[in-house]
Amino acid sequence: MSERSPQDDPGMSAPPPPKPTSGPTGSPRPARPDDEFFARGPETGGEPAGLVAETSEGDQELRRRKATGPGELRREAGAVLRLPEGHVVDSADIDVELSDDETMIINMGPQHPSTHGVLRLMLELDGETVLRTKPVIGYLHTGMEKTGEELTYVQGATNVTRMDYLSPLHNELVFSLATEALLGVEVPDRAVWIRMLMSELNRVSSHLMWMATNGMDLGSTSMMIYGFREREMVLAFFEKTTGLRMNHNYIRPGGVAADLPDGWEDDVTVICDTVMPRLDEYDELLTGQPLFRQRTESIGTISAEEALALSVTGPILRSTGIPWDLRRAMPYLHYDQVDFDVIVGTYGDNFDRYSVRLNELRESIRIIRQVVERMPPGDYRLQDKKVTPPPRARIDESMEALIHHFKVFTEGFKVPEGEVYVAIESPRGELGCYLVSDGSSKPYRMHIRGPSFVNLQSLPVMMRGGLIADAVAVCSSVDPVMGEVDR
Amino acid sequence: MTTGEVNTAGGSSSRVPGRPHQEVAFVARGAYVGAVQAYRDAGFEMCADLCAVDYLLLGDRQVAEGVDPERFEVVVNLLSLSQRRRVRVRVQVPESDPSVPTLFDVYPGVEAMEREVFDLFGIVFEGHPDLTRILMPEDWEGHPLRKDYGVGRVPVQFKEAPGPR
Numbered sequence: 001m002s003e004r005s006p007q008d009d010p011g012m013s014a015p016p017p018p019k020p021t022s023g024p025t026g027s028p029r030p031a032r033p034d035d036e037f038f039a040r041g042p043e044t045g046g047e048p049a050g051l052v053a054e055t056s057e058g059d060q061e062l063r064r065r066k067a068t069g070p071g072e073l074r075r076e077a078g079a080v081l082r083l084p085e086g087h088v089v090d091s092a093d094i095d096v097e098l099s100d101d102e103t104m105i106i107n108m109g110p111q112h113p114s115t116h117g118v119l120r121l122m123l124e125l126d127g128e129t130v131l132r133t134k135p136v137i138g139y140l141h142t143g144m145e146k147t148g149e150e151l152t153y154v155q156g157a158t159n160v161t162r163m164d165y166l167s168p169l170h171n172e173l174v175f176s177l178a179t180e181a182l183l184g185v186e187v188p189d190r191a192v193w194i195r196m197l198m199s200e201l202n203r204v205s206s207h208l209m210w211m212a213t214n215g216m217d218l219g220s221t222s223m224m225i226y227g228f229r230e231r232e233m234v235l236a237f238f239e240k241t242t243g244l245r246m247n248h249n250y251i252r253p254g255g256v257a258a259d260l261p262d263g264w265e266d267d268v269t270v271i272c273d274t275v276m277p278r279l280d281e282y283d284e285l286l287t288g289q290p291l292f293r294q295r296t297e298s299i300g301t302i303s304a305e306e307a308l309a310l311s312v313t314g315p316i317l318r319s320t321g322i323p324w325d326l327r328r329a330m331p332y333l334h335y336d337q338v339d340f341d342v343i344v345g346t347y348g349d350n351f352d353r354y355s356v357r358l359n360e361l362r363e364s365i366r367i368i369r370q371v372v373e374r375m376p377p378g379d380y381r382l383q384d385k386k387v388t389p390p391p392r393a394r395i396d397e398s399m400e401a402l403i404h405h406f407k408v409f410t411e412g413f414k415v416p417e418g419e420v421y422v423a424i425e426s427p428r429g430e431l432g433c434y435l436v437s438d439g440s441s442k443p444y445r446m447h448i449r450g451p452s453f454v455n456l457q458s459l460p461v462m463m464r465g466g467l468i469a470d471a472v473a474v475c476s477s478v479d480p481v482m483g484e485v486d487r
Numbered sequence: 488m489t490t491g492e493v494n495t496a497g498g499s500s501s502r503v504p505g506r507p508h509q510e511v512a513f514v515a516r517g518a519y520v521g522a523v524q525a526y527r528d529a530g531f532e533m534c535a536d537l538c539a540v541d542y543l544l545l546g547d548r549q550v551a552e553g554v555d556p557e558r559f560e561v562v563v564n565l566l567s568l569s570q571r572r573r574v575r576v577r578v579q580v581p582e583s584d585p586s587v588p589t590l591f592d593v594y595p596g597v598e599a600m601e602r603e604v605f606d607l608f609g610i611v612f613e614g615h616p617d618l619t620r621i622l623m624p625e626d627w628e629g630h631p632l633r634k635d636y637g638v639g640r641v642p643v644q645f646k647e648a649p650g651p652r
Contacts, residue, residue, distance in 0.1 A: 138624070181509075423535070438544070438548075456599070
């Protein structure tokens with residue numbers, strides 16, 4: 001290891017330091033390619049060396065068996081979950097005597113086509129059986145919570161929308177709801193219904209995307225094509241309404257950015273009328289198919305108690321039989337005024353997670369149809385000059401409007417001191433936003449509780465004892481979006 | 488402990504009228520795990536979120552009566568599915584000793600969240616089974632979400648790449 005620090009070598013141009021132990025030629029015993037790998041500190045339980053030793057806060061990777069104590073092994077296998085009698089993992093089941101010669105640690109990712117982004121799973125295998133799993137994340141970390149502290153509330157929605165890039169409108173929604181809760185304002189009725197329409201459409205597109213990628217992970221290429229085909233219709237509507245296919249910055253504090261386009265009812269109705277029968281086609285393609293069922297049924301099971309203990313939310317929690325949906329349990333927007341069912345599974349396996357999502361698509365379309373019927377006339381954003389910019393037409397004729405417009409976009413609006421936690425049901429689970437305001441126009445602290453980040457913790461439980469061939473299927477059924485995991 | 492008196496049912500608790508699900512409880516650091524355990528026993532099945540705030544720039548901020556503000560604050564969002572109720576437990580953590588006991592034994596789901604707070608704030612969770620960095624590389628210097636960690640101040644760091652074999 002080198003003694004240099006990165007600051008000494010800003011250009012990174014110097015050649016790498018010589019590695020005395022691992023030359024391809026020179027030593028009597030031919031150096032094996034993994035010599036250096038095994039000689040590294042944390043792998044063998046020793047101390048890290050060089051630069052890592054100076055600053056290291058500990059290794060994030062899965063450690064080899066001989067470097068891991070029995071208690072730690074049991075913890076990684078889920079034995080410490082607080083479960084009732086009869087559910088708890090029997091410590092005797094966990095073979096702590098197994099030696100490193102019998103097991104193998106492999107990396108799945110971060111560059112792996114079916115980990116849905118830069119997720120790195122370290123799997124310990126005994127033959128084909130997965131013994132331990134550790135997700136290693138952070139490869140997509142861009143410091144968005146820190147960035148959020150530097151942006152005004154007006155700019156903030158642009159930042160958060162990039163977190164969960166498959167359901168950007170939910171990110172914008174939770175940020176806007178939190179900001180409005182601090183401001184103490186209520187947006188007009190039409191804006192609320194538009195928000196519901198857009199976020200349900202986004203749930204449809206996100207779940208369709210999941211159906212597509214899950215189908216592909218299980219080898220059903222047709223499902224992949226079908227899922228993307230239907231999602232395209234929703235994205236085309238998003239583009240028509242917001243101008244962008246993703247990262248819309250459409251839902252903003254104070255309302256939405258623009259009114260729905262002319263003829264939106266027809267567009268939305270066409271989407272509903274097309275997607276609904278095609279869901280039945282998916283049913284025929286996958287649900288009854290013996291191959292699909294064998295690859296999903298009783299694979300990657302998680303019990304309700306485990307899910308609760310691990311703070312898992314969303315379709316994974318519902319697949320275990322707990323009817324917890326924030327739209328129903330703690331209604332936001334006008335979800336208490338529409339009629340829909342909360343879909344639950346029974347066994348908490350891959351198949352239940354699939355069927356929960358498939359039927360949630362149907363429920364979302366049911367909600368969308370009700371929203372189309374009940375969309376009230378009115379304003380699509382708050383007419384409060386301190387929060388939202390004045391209409392474009394007013395700027396030409398009113399000096400005051402021009403000033404307000406300028407102020408909103410340069411300085412932003414001031415938000416009273418306080419702190420608030422708002423949570424909504426995103427396609428992946430509880431999406432929360434914790435905002436702390438110091439009275440200025442920028443959040444003092446913005447924390448996003450990403451459902452994917454927390455749900456990833458359930459992977460080791462689901463994978464334990466399964467086959468390596470099912471690891472991809474289990475990982476896919478958790479539906480992690482790495483933009484949100486790493487933020 | 489520097490913070491005020493806490494009854495074991497969970498400390499000083501307040502509801503904000505007009506804002507649903509914004510119940511806040513301040514607990515002292517010494518009574519933290521006990522208070523959270525009491526909430527768990529009272530039906531809060533899930534720890535929805537755990538994060539921290541660095542109040543370095545807001546020295547004279549207002550907190551509840553009897554609570555001495557400190558630099559750091561660990562915020563735990565507990566969720567009761569059966570009662571459809573949330574409570575936010577806030578713990579003051581002094582700058583001189585940035586550590587709190589872990590909640591891992593009460594809610595195993597906080598594992599990743601506590602690692603995240605440790606990574607980004609440098610708050611140590613005593614007793615956490617695997618307290619390592621989670622989002623930043625393990626050889627990163629500093630804790631980015633602290634308020635004295637300047638934006639753009641640190642040059643881009645790369646993990647040392649292994650040389651050619």
